[in-house]
Amino acid sequence: MSCYFTEPHPHMIKLLFNFQEELDLPSIVKVFSDHLIHTSVQTKIAVLKWIFHLHTNIPNRMTPHIETLFPVLLKVLCDSSDEVVEHDLEVLAEIISQRPINYKPAENNFQGTSLQNPYFSKFIVSLLDQFRCDRHLLQDRGSFIIRQMCILINPEDIYRTLAEILKVEENLKFATVMVENLNTILLTSSELFDLRSKLKDLKTEESCQIFCCLYETWCHSPVATIALCFLTQNYEHVCEIIKIFGSIEITVELLTEIDKLIQLLESPIFTYLRLELLNVSGNGHLVQALYGLLMLLPQTDAFHTLRHRLECIPKLQMNVKKLDTEPMKNFRCQQIDFSQLVQHFIKVQDKHKLHKNNTRTVTLLKKGAQNIYIDNASTLFN
Numbered sequence: 001m002s003c004y005f006t007e008p009h010p011h012m013i014k015l016l017f018n019f020q021e022e023l024d025l026p027s028i029v030k031v032f033s034d035h036l037i038h039t040s041v042q043t044k045i046a047v048l049k050w051i052f053h054l055h056t057n058i059p060n061r062m063t064p065h066i067e068t069l070f071p072v073l074l075k076v077l078c079d080s081s082d083e084v085v086e087h088d089l090e091v092l093a094e095i096i097s098q099r100p101i102n103y104k105p106a107e108n109n110f111q112g113t114s115l116q117n118p119y120f121s122k123f124i125v126s127l128l129d130q131f132r133c134d135r136h137l138l139q140d141r142g143s144f145i146i147r148q149m150c151i152l153i154n155p156e157d158i159y160r161t162l163a164e165i166l167k168v169e170e171n172l173k174f175a176t177v178m179v180e181n182l183n184t185i186l187l188t189s190s191e192l193f194d195l196r197s198k199l200k201d202l203k204t205e206e207s208c209q210i211f212c213c214l215y216e217t218w219c220h221s222p223v224a225t226i227a228l229c230f231l232t233q234n235y236e237h238v239c240e241i242i243k244i245f246g247s248i249e250i251t252v253e254l255l256t257e258i259d260k261l262i263q264l265l266e267s268p269i270f271t272y273l274r275l276e277l278l279n280v281s282g283n284g285h286l287v288q289a290l291y292g293l294l295m296l297l298p299q300t301d302a303f304h305t306l307r308h309r310l311e312c313i314p315k316l317q318m319n320v321k322k323l324d325t326e327p328m329k330n331f332r333c334q335q336i337d338f339s340q341l342v343q344h345f346i347k348v349q350d351k352h353k354l355h356k357n358n359t360r361t362v363t364l365l366k367k368g369a370q371n372i373y374i375d376n377a378s379t380l381f382n
Helices: 010-018 023-034 041-057 058-078 082-096 117-134 135-152 155-167 172-188 189-203 205-218 222-231 233-249 252-267 268-276 284-296 301-310 315-319 337-381
Strands: none
Touching: 010 155, 023 041, 041 058, 041 082, 041 205, 058 082, 058 172, 058 252, 082 117, 082 135, 082 284, 117 135, 117 155, 117 172, 135 155, 135 172, 135 189, 155 172, 155 189, 172 189, 172 205, 172 222, 172 337, 189 205, 189 222, 205 222, 205 337, 222 233, 222 268, 222 284, 222 337, 252 268, 252 284, 252 301, 268 284, 284 301, 301 315
16 A cells, blocks of 8 residues: 655644554554655655654654664665755764763763764764765765764764774775765865864864874875874874885875875865965974975876975075974873874884785786686687
């Protein structure tokens, strides 16, 4: 039997709330689940609105049915309609941001309430699984989904959880792609403005913790790591990382990422960084870092863009014999063990190097086996 769904009316919601005990929710949830698949866009949107209103108005009664709805809601993320995905994310956000029963925030606990909800981590893990299995979803919808979730949920919770999961990701190529995507969203999206502002100065213990959490995962992508350090104004550390590039394989993909970074440095996001170039007495490490990037690039458009920017530095800079450090960091930032972060960066890059070598070896062995098979087959038929 087919059903026709209309969007919930306030009077109808009120009526349902008054008679909620008489609702046959298991049957209703089953109908919802069935109509979220293989139906029209309007029907899906109406169903999602019904789920949202029921969950917000009678959460205690809807909670037992989350296990049934949750997998279906995750599948809807692959829907071709942006409007359907947007409403689906609103429902998921409502579910995963709900405070657990008897929730009591602990002192010095910087994690949002979302992290206390078991469905939050389940959602992030499931989302990464979908991105891993469907690269087209990541490429076409990844940014949209993450940005929408950052509107609905605390972006710090989302980025912290994504970073912690990707830190132990075994698929190194996928981890690199995800980090590069997350880094681009972090640096360019208006939804992440508050998080960027918090990371920019590292004035609090919380911001330092977030930086270290992201850094350890961002190490999957050398250029993303540099971008994060530029954002947090750790220019001396950027110089240390760029020195390590001498032992990293410079691929076309890596040069492409550096090219993108140069374009970002010319964007409004990094206006403060470009203005710091005028601080002749305190921009030594920043200038050295930018020249380091320049030396890594072939003479492409990005090379000339950066070279022209560096030519704008006051001439007095050329007379400075000793590189001055950037302005003294606050006490919180001084507590970060950057030498340990460098060692972590090297360790992660060594894992990537070993993975690439193993992949190439396997590819060569397969190619050799195929050639032997072809030669044997030719001999047999001849």
